[in-house]
Amino acid sequence: MTTEKGSISIHTENIFPIIKKFLYSDNEIFLRELVSNAVDAVQKIKRLAALGQYNGEVGEPLVQVSLDAAAKTITISDNGLGMTADEIKKYINQVAFSGASEFVEKFKDAKDANEIIGKFGLGFYSAFMVADLVEIQTLSYQEGASPAKWICDGSTEFEISQGNRTTRGTSIILHVNAESEEFLSEHKLQEILDKYAKFLPVPIQFGTKSEQEADGEDEEGKPKYKTVEVPNIVNTTNPIWTKAPADLSDEDYLAFYKELYPFSEDPLFWIHLNVDYPFNLTGVLYFPKLKEDFDMQRNKIKLFSRQVFITDEVKDIVPEFLMLLHGVIDSPDIPLNVSRSFLQADGNVKKINSYITKKVADKLAELFNKDRKGFEEKWTDIGLFVKYGMISEEKFYEKGKDFALLTNTKGEHFTLEEYKEKIKAVQTDKNGALVYLYTTDPEKQDGFIQAAEKRGYDVLVMNSPIDGHFVSSLEQKLEKTVLKRVDASVTNKLIEQDETLESVLSEEQSTAIKGIFEKAITKPGYTVEVIGLSPDDSPVTITMDEFMRRMKDMAKMGGGMSFYGNMPDSYKVAVNGNHKLVAKILASADEAEQSKFAKQAVDLALLSQGMLTGPELTAFVSRSVELI
Ligand code: ADP
Numbered sequence: 258m259t260t261e262k263g264s265i266s267i268h269t270e271n272i273f274p275i276i277k278k279f280l281y282s283d284n285e286i287f288l289r290e291l292v293s294n295a296v297d298a299v300q301k302i303k304r305l306a307a308l309g310q311y312n313g314e315v316g317e318p319l320v321q322v323s324l325d326a327a328a329k330t331i332t333i334s335d336n337g338l339g340m341t342a343d344e345i346k347k348y349i350n351q352v353a354f355s356g357a358s359e360f361v362e363k364f365k366d367a368k369d370a371n372e373i374i375g376k377f378g379l380g381f382y383s384a385f386m387v388a389d390l391v392e393i394q395t396l397s398y399q400e401g402a403s404p405a406k407w408i409c410d411g412s413t414e415f416e417i418s419q420g421n422r423t424t425r426g427t428s429i430i431l432h433v434n435a436e437s438e439e440f441l442s443e444h445k446l447q448e449i450l451d452k453y454a455k456f457l458p459v460p461i462q463f464g465t466k467s468e469q470e471a472d473g474e475d476e477e478g479k480p481k482y483k484t485v486e487v488p489n490i491v492n493t494t495n496p497i498w499t500k501a502p503a504d505l506s507d508e509d510y511l512a513f514y515k516e517l518y519p520f521s522e523d524p525l526f527w528i529h530l531n532v533d534y535p536f537n538l539t540g541v542l543y544f545p546k547l548k549e550d551f552d553m554q555r556n557k558i559k560l561f562s563r564q565v566f567i568t569d570e571v572k573d574i575v576p577e578f579l580m581l582l583h584g585v586i587d588s589p590d591i592p593l594n595v596s597r598s599f600l601q602a603d604g605n606v607k608k609i610n611s612y613i614t615k616k617v618a619d620k621l622a623e624l625f626n627k628d629r630k631g632f633e634e635k636w637t638d639i640g641l642f643v644k645y646g647m648i649s650e651e652k653f654y655e656k657g658k659d660f661a662l663l664t665n666t667k668g669e670h671f672t673l674e675e676y677k678e679k680i681k682a683v684q685t686d687k688n689g690a691l692v693y694l695y696t697t698d699p700e701k702q703d704g705f706i707q708a709a710e711k712r713g714y715d716v717l718v719m720n721s722p723i724d725g726h727f728v729s730s731l732e733q734k735l736e737k738t739v740l741k742r743v744d745a746s747v748t749n750k751l752i753e754q755d756e757t758l759e760s761v762l763s764e765e766q767s768t769a770i771k772g773i774f775e776k777a778i779t780k781p782g783y784t785v786e787v788i789g790l791s792p793d794d795s796p797v798t799i800t801m802d803e804f805m806r807r808m809k810d811m812a813k814m815g816g817g818m819s820f821y822g823n824m825p826d827s828y829k830v831a832v833n834g835n836h837k838l839v840a841k842i843l844a845s846a847d848e849a850e851q852s853k854f855a856k857q858a859v860d861l862a863l864l865s866q867g868m869l870t871g872p873e874l875t876a877f878v879s880r881s882v883e884l885i
């Protein structure tokens with residue numbers, strides 16, 4: 258074979274400095290690209306043999322990565338199908354550029370290397386991100402093929418000549434450049450392989466490791482061992498998502514979870530994904546036990562394409578409300594060199610997204626129907642996903658409404674339908690609307706909860722971070738239903754019914770009482786109202802309007818309600834005209850005493866809601882001592 262020189266057919270003087278410069282940020286992907294080319298080559302020879310187009314020995318498939326730090330080379334070699342000199346020209350030299358001008362035009366907005374590599378089919382050329390000189394040594398499987406060598410120094414000039422490979426397959430030898438010497442480290446390469454190659458379908462060997470091997474017996478007949486060097490295989494070739502669910506036990510799923518997330522608690526349950534139409538997708542999604550810090554738990558789903566790791570940013574593939582799930586998704590329909598902009602535009606990705614939504618909803622429905630008790634036990638964790646999903650995706654609401662649970666202060670769970678039936682008789686107001694009562698803090702709102710329960714009302718617990726939004730969304734979705742926090746007004750006004758209790762006070766007495774309380778309350782934002790409640794109800798109740806409170810809560814969570822967030826808190830002080838304390842105050846002729854009683858009653862109300870603190874609490878305590 259004669260040596261042939263030529264130019265790589267791209268219409269630019271020197272594309273490689275450009276590649277290097279613009280792709281520098283994630284240049285570690287060179288290894289992913291070259292190793293997956295090697296894996297492809299091995300799988301191709303297997304397929305050719307299966308099709309009867311290759312009759313030689315296929316051998317044990319293997320891809321080897323080796324490092325020679327002294328020579329500053331990294332070699333990726335495989336026993337795949339190899340290439341002839343002509344194939345090198347065809348597949349390597351004719352880089353898939355439609356023209357340098359287009360390239361230059363497009364890379365201007367490219368945000369990452371993937372985007373450029375994906376757009377221009379530059380998998381192999383990513384080698385030049387880290388190497389000055391790249392050499393290919395290859396021997397094709399074709400009968401009578403002779404070994405070929407290709408060498409290129411990062412200019413557009415290449416050289417093809419007789420190669421030195423004696424066995425079928427390809428070796429890519431990278432002469433690592435001065436700026437990329439970080440890759441001349443065993444540790445670094447192992448780290449990159451762990452990231453991208455951990456689940457590749459062909460064994461990937463990187464170096465060797467020591468192992469103990471049986472070595473006969475010593476004089477006393479005890480077994481002897483010797484240390485031997487064995488190939489270090491970095492990957493598992495059959496990860497669980499490639500297997501049939503029927504062949505897997507719970508232990509397999511849990512073990513895989515531990516492998517992916519070594520320090521995590523066991524997941525609650527998992528979903529095995531498996532579709533082949535209208536797109537191909539496999540994977541396992543796990544529902545984790547959620548922790549307070551959500552941000553730490555995002556981006557835990559790993560995206561693969563034919564077992565090659567691509568990214569753990571699956572934003573467009575997985576619906577936003579499921580971003581806290583863990584696990585893997587593998588789809589050959591997502592190209593290896595996937596980029597963010599590609600994902601957003603791709604039709605398959607949208608289908609995958611709605612498929613996942615549906616699968617998750619079906620799995621939850623199944624759990625609910627098969628094992629309601631187990632479902633209820635996990636509800637605190639599952640509920641976050643379900644509620645978030647119902648708020649953010651109409652389609653999910655439609656499914657979720659059948660298994661979403663409401664929990665009351667007694668710890669009982671109800672579906673939306675069941676709950677409606679439960680409270681209908683007692684909690685329908687005079688306009689025919691159902692009133693759901695809820696507490697955001699059972700401890701602090703205990704006084705109100707007890708008062709409501711005394712009236713035969715049921716109180717729901719809505720104390721998770723998402724519940725504020727869930728309440729609003731239920732109110733929009735459920736017909737003729739309002740939700741009120743249990744302290745939104747005095748208990749017998751929460752659900753307005755026809756019977757109204759009149760205050761026994763005359764108009765003058767009411768005005769007098771109002772005046773006494775107004776003077777006694779020195780804090781801003783409190784308005785006093787004298788109303789008729791049962792003599793057994795509290796003498797004073799302090800409430801915050803439901804609407805105002807919700808707006809303020811949303812402003813706190815950054816819901817764009819900052820107008821409300823900036824408003825001072827305002828409360829209503831309802832004085833029970835029928836309580837005997839009021840009669841006592843009216844009966845007293847001593848203004849100081851009247852004020853003291855009023856103050857005491859207001860402070861007691863504040864205290865029962867955890868709102869009495871600081872100097873006011875101290876003043877209350879000394880006043881109480883004095884009163885005793
Ligand atoms: P892609 O993998 O997307 O086709 P690449 O730039 O990574 O693009 O590779 C270009 C082509 O070079 C491959 O399609 C294949 O035909 C050939 N090739 C690359 N590496 C190998 C290899 N190790 N063995 C055989 N052929 C290879």
Ligand code: MG
Nearest residue numbers: 290294380381
């Ligand atoms: Mg490739």
